[in-house]
Amino acid sequence: MSALLDHLPEFWQGLVVTLQMTAASFAGAAVVGLVIVAMRVGPVPVLRTVATVYVETLQNLPLLVLLVLAVFGLPEIGLKAGLTTTAVVVIALYEGAYIAEALRSGVNAISSGQGEAARALGLTFGQSLRHVVLPQALRTVVQPIGNIFIALTMNTSLAAAVGVVELTAAANRVNLLEAQPIPIFVGAGLAYAAVAACAGFVTGRLERRLAVAR
Amino acid sequence: MSNLLFDEPGPRARRRIRLATVAGVLVLLALVALAVRQFAANGQLAAERWQPYATWPMWRYLLGGLWSTALAAVVSAAIAMAGGIALALGRLSRRRAVRLPAAAYVEAVRTIPALLLVYLVLFALPRYGLDLPLFWKLVAPLAVSNAAAFAEIFRAGIMSVERGQGEAALALGLTHGQSMRLVVLPQAARRVLPSIVSQSVGLLKDTSLGFVVSYAELLYSGKVLANYNGLLIQTYIVVALVYLVVNASLSALARSLDRSVAGRGGPRRRKIIRVPR
Numbered sequence: 001m002s003a004l005l006d007h008l009p010e011f012w013q014g015l016v017v018t019l020q021m022t023a024a025s026f027a028g029a030a031v032v033g034l035v036i037v038a039m040r041v042g043p044v045p046v047l048r049t050v051a052t053v054y055v056e057t058l059q060n061l062p063l064l065v066l067l068v069l070a071v072f073g074l075p076e077i078g079l080k081a082g083l084t085t086t087a088v089v090v091i092a093l094y095e096g097a098y099i100a101e102a103l104r105s106g107v108n109a110i111s112s113g114q115g116e117a118a119r120a121l122g123l124t125f126g127q128s129l130r131h132v133v134l135p136q137a138l139r140t141v142v143q144p145i146g147n148i149f150i151a152l153t154m155n156t157s158l159a160a161a162v163g164v165v166e167l168t169a170a171a172n173r174v175n176l177l178e179a180q181p182i183p184i185f186v187g188a189g190l191a192y193a194a195v196a197a198c199a200g201f202v203t204g205r206l207e208r209r210l211a212v213a214r
Numbered sequence: 215m216s217n218l219l220f221d222e223p224g225p226r227a228r229r230r231i232r233l234a235t236v237a238g239v240l241v242l243l244a245l246v247a248l249a250v251r252q253f254a255a256n257g258q259l260a261a262e263r264w265q266p267y268a269t270w271p272m273w274r275y276l277l278g279g280l281w282s283t284a285l286a287a288v289v290s291a292a293i294a295m296a297g298g299i300a301l302a303l304g305r306l307s308r309r310r311a312v313r314l315p316a317a318a319y320v321e322a323v324r325t326i327p328a329l330l331l332v333y334l335v336l337f338a339l340p341r342y343g344l345d346l347p348l349f350w351k352l353v354a355p356l357a358v359s360n361a362a363a364f365a366e367i368f369r370a371g372i373m374s375v376e377r378g379q380g381e382a383a384l385a386l387g388l389t390h391g392q393s394m395r396l397v398v399l400p401q402a403a404r405r406v407l408p409s410i411v412s413q414s415v416g417l418l419k420d421t422s423l424g425f426v427v428s429y430a431e432l433l434y435s436g437k438v439l440a441n442y443n444g445l446l447i448q449t450y451i452v453v454a455l456v457y458l459v460v461n462a463s464l465s466a467l468a469r470s471l472d473r474s475v476a477g478r479g480g481p482r483r484r485k486i487i488r489v490p491r
Contacts, residue, residue, distance in 0.1 A: 042220070042234075043219070043223060043231055044231050044234040045235070046234075046235045046238045047234065047235075047238050050238065056465070057458060059465070059490075060415065060458050060461035060462045061454055061457055061458055061461070062419035062420070062421075062422035062433070063490070064422040064423065064433065065422055065433055065453060065457055066454070068433065068450055069450040069451065072446055072447075073446055073450045073451070076256060076258055076446050077252040077253050077255075077256045077258050077447060078252055078255060078256045097490075098488060098490040101488060115219050119221060128219060133219060144489075147489050148489055150324070151490045152490065154325070154327040154328070155490060157327035157329045157330060158329055160329060161329065161423075161425060161426050168333065171330070171333070172333050172337065175333075175337055175338070176337075179341065181334065181337050181338030181341055185333065185338055188330060189325075189326045189330055192325055192326055192327060192330070193322065193325040193326065195325075196324070197325070
């Protein structure tokens with residue numbers, strides 16, 4: 001137990017990095033997901049294909065492979081960026097594909113009358129997406145997106161494997177110093193569980209507040 | 215769904231679509247050109263840096279890695295599925311004493327990163343005198359974390375079987391266990407097959423954690439190879455392509471299973487939204 005308490009600053013630092021990475025990559029993933037889903041439900045065949053290929057590719061590659069490729073491979077072609085930045089960008093691109101899929105299933109759940117009504121009112125594609133379709137789609141997929149958020153938090157730990165010192169890596173380092181794995185790893189696990197519990201609580205509240213009576 | 219958001223395009227819409235197509239293609243070409251330029255400027259396009267991947271010894275090595283990946287994935291999937299069925303039945307049990315621990319396991323494991331479990335097995339267990347062989351250091355944490363995911367899939371499957379099926383079995387005089395085993399589970403298994411396959415894609419992706427364990431699966435083999443021949447980006451691109459081909463085939467299988475399950479008059483399932491792993 002004392003191993004945990006003696007090294008609270010390291011743990012805290014790791015948790016902060018994890019939270020920052022989670023927030024930044026989730027924001028990025030949301031943007032990527034919105035763009036991809038707009039391309040995928042739009043009328044332009046080329047963009048639909050590109051979006052489909054993007055989603056299929058990223059969903060079928062392990063995140064760790066992407067991280068390794070970006071962290072060790074990209075400097076070889078002259079693209080150098082900070083370690084954490086690279087990890088955040090890769091995670092955002094990866095999770096963006098999942099968010100796009102979640103949003104797309106939300107868009108599919110909307111009755112076609114909504115889209116027809118929006119067009120009948122003379123809204124353009126972008127307008128009907130922005131004002132009619134996406135707001136409703138988002139409401140139906142609050143829970144899945146919450147699950148993606150939790151999974152994303154867990155996935156930021158993979159950045160430890162390429163050298164980012166976030167919570168998992170911090171726990172590992174403290175363990176190498178103190179050699180008391182059980183309290184240290186349980187402590188780190190509890191921190192992750194707490195983040196997930198918060199996310200679950202927030203999505204639960206959001207879902208109830210945004211629920212549409214149908 | 216294809217035309218939820220747009221009608222059959224008229225002349226003006228067709229012009230806009232053409233415009234967007236041209237713009238999209240131009241952006242794509244620009245990206246490709248940029249990538250090629252970066253590769254070329256750093257000498258990574260040179261033929262001798264790609265040539266090795268046209269030779270058999272290189273591929274024999276990588277395919278050996280792929281074989282280990284498949285082995286780890288199959289073994290951990292088998293254990294995780296058995297555990298998953300047990301946990302699902304536990305969560306649906308009539309006894310609280312069984313239901314609560316099963317639910318606690320599923321909820322707890324869902325919120326622990328797989329990498330943390332790997333570290334636990336790598337660094338914690340040896341200290342308590344349990345030093346697993348390398349293979350199990352990768353398979354054990356994967357089985358533990360995926361058992362929870364499989365449990366949720368099986369639970370959803372069991373709950374999707376109409377109540378009447380179980381009730382009819384009980385009315386015929388089968389015991390609770392028999393009705394589960396002979397009537398409900400076979401139907402549930404058929405319905406969850408597509409989800410099981412797509413979850414297995416996730417598990418196969420998880421085996422890349424062998425990179426951390428230094429178990430010679432595909433990604434770790436790639437790392438060893440890259441350290442040996444110095445072709446970092448080429449090796450990792452080839453490794454990524456191998457993963458992509460294998461997983462995309464599995465995903466396609468899941469989709470076609472999904473269609474055939476739906477076609478056989480199964481109930482309309484809500485589309486599963488995959489969670490990133």
